[in-house]
Amino acid sequence: MIITKTVKEVKEHVREWKKQGLSIGLVPTMGYLHEGHASLIKKAREDNDIVIVSDFVNPIQFGVGEDLESYPRDFAADCKLCEGLGVDLIFNPSPEEMYLDGFHSHVGVDVLSQNLCGKTRPIHFNGVCTVVTKLFNISEANRAYFGQKDAQQLCIVKRMVRDLNYNIEIIGCPIIREDDGLAKSSRNTYLNPEERKAALILNKALTSGKSLLLSGELDADKIKKAITDIINSEPLAKIDYVEIVDTKELQPVKQITGEVLCAIAVYIGKTRLIDNFFA
Template sequence: MKITKTVEEVKRFVKPWKKEGLSIGLVPTMGFLHEGHASLIKRAREENDIVIVSDFVNPIQFGVGEDLESYPRDFEADCQLCRDLGVDLIFNPSPEEMYLDGFHTHVGVDVLSKGLCGKTRPIHFNGVCTVVSKLFNIAEADRAYFGQKDAQQLCIVKRMVRDLNFNIEIVGCPIIRENDGLAKSSRNTYLSFDERKAALIINKALTTGKSLLLSGVHDADKIKEEVTKIIETEPLAKIDYVEIVETNELQPVKQITGEILCAVAVYIGKTRLIDNFFA
């Protein structure tokens, strides 16, 4: 497995791979890899000749007061997981390598980035789209793999690729959960013992909401009310949002008639967790 720190190094490996006609799968990550990331890597390994994993905590997607400095990092463990899964190359650049002096270019997707997490994290998705655009160009990947836990991000990246004619396939992969239902997240490490137990209320509420929909309830407000009510039974939980949106423009719906995304963001103590279901 090759470990690279610069764009030039990545290009040096990618050029002959592309010349040989090998397919490249890219898994963009911010490191501190867990089973959720592993599922993306395994899928990429199954579907491509070459697998590249980017391991980069992207500073421009963090707002003021967010957890950029404290975001968990363990590059040695990341490398071991990638070796075990047959990754061909890890790209682990510095912020200075990704954003040269005088960097002034940003990529954003309007409309889809305004609601849900975009309401309280207004610069986040511009940062995501910018770094992902750079990674697509650097890796020259045929496919890129994203988890459905970050559902808004997945929808936005798909729209960016469509709108800007990127020559890459975006593959969304299912949420990976702990045995008790908590969605895998690097930020779960922030949770205390009691907060970890409290966080289970999120999946419980979403499971109930999905059951209501499948039983024939199509009034979005009724489902949101039930999801909200369940989360509010947990004293350590503070809701950021509970929303039901259609999956094209991510706009709120009143009556569910097509495919929807039910997404929540909840603070457990000081830790903000997201989860969702598509239906």
Template sequence: MIKATTINEVKENVREWKRQGLTIGLVPTMGYLHEGHASLIERARKECDKVIVSDFVNPIQFGPKEDLATYPRDFEADCKLCESLGTDLIFHPEPEEMYLDGFHSYVGVDTLSAELCGKSRPIHFNGVCTVVSKLFNISEADKAYFGQKDAQQLAIVKRMVRDLNYNIDIVGCPIIREDDGLAKSSRNIYLNSDERKKALILHKALTKGEELVREGEKDVKKVIKTIRDIIESEPIARVDYVEIVDWNELQKIDKIEGPILAAVAVYIGEKVRLIDNFVVE
């Protein structure tokens, strides 16, 4: 497995792979890889000749009070996992390599980023779109793989690719969960044992909400109230948002008539913010 730290290293390898007519799959990550990331890499391995994993904690998607400095990192463990799954190249640049002095160019998707996490993290998705755009250009990948746990991110990246005519297919992959239902996340490490148990309230609430929708409930307010009431029954859970939106446009709706995304963001304890969701097509 190639360990590349510069853009030129990646481009040199990509140039040779393209010369050979090989297809490339890209898995963008911020490192501290877990089974959710592994599922993306495995999917890419099945569908592409070469697999690139980016391992980069992207500073421009963190707000001033967010956890950039303490975001978990373990590049050695990431390399071991990637190599065991057949990754061909892992790209681990420094921020200065991705953002040169005088960097002023950003990419964003306005409407889709206005709701859900966009309300409390106003710069986040511009940072995501910008780094993903750079990774698409650097890797020249044929396909890129994103998990549904970050459903708003997935929808935004798909729209960006459509609107800006990127020559890449975006592959959305299912949420990977712990045996007890908690969605896999790099931020789960921040939870102590008691918080970890109580964080299961997210999955419990969403499971009940999804049951209501699949049983035919059309009233958005009723489904949201059911989800919120269950979450708020746990004293250490503080709701950031519980929303149901149109899955294509990520805009609020009053009645469930087409594909929907039900998404939550919840603080467990003082600082750990977890997200989870379900989609009903």
């Protein structure tokens, strides 16, 4: 397994792989890898000759007061997991390597980024789109893999690729959960034992909301209220948002007539967690 910290070295390896006609799968991550990331890597390994994992905590997608400095990191463990899954190259650049002195270029997607997490994290998705664009260009990947837990991110990246004619296929992979239903997340490590137990309210609320929808309830406000009431029953939970949106523009719907995304963001103590379902 190759470990590199420079764009130049990645490009050199990519050039050789392309000469051999090999397909490349990219798994963009911010490190501190868990079973959710592993599922993306496994899918990439099935689909491609070469697998590249980027391991980079991207500073430009964090706003003021967010957890950039405290975001969990364990590069040695990341390397061990990747090597065990047959990754060919890990790209672990510094911020200075990714954003050269005088960096002024950014990529963004309007409309889809303005609701849900975009309301309270206004710079977040421009940072995501910019770093993902760079990773696509550096890796020249045929396919890139993203988890459905970050559903808004997945929809935005797919729209960016479509709108800007990127020559890459975006593949969304299912949410991986703990045995008790909590969605896998690097931020779960912030939770103390009491908060970890309280966090189960997210999946409980979403499961109830989805059951309501599948039983025939099409009034989005009634489903949102049912989800909200369950979350509010947990004293340690504070809702950021509970939304039901269409899957094309990510705009709120009143009456459910087609596929929708039900997405929530909830603070458990000081830790902000997200979860969702498509239906």
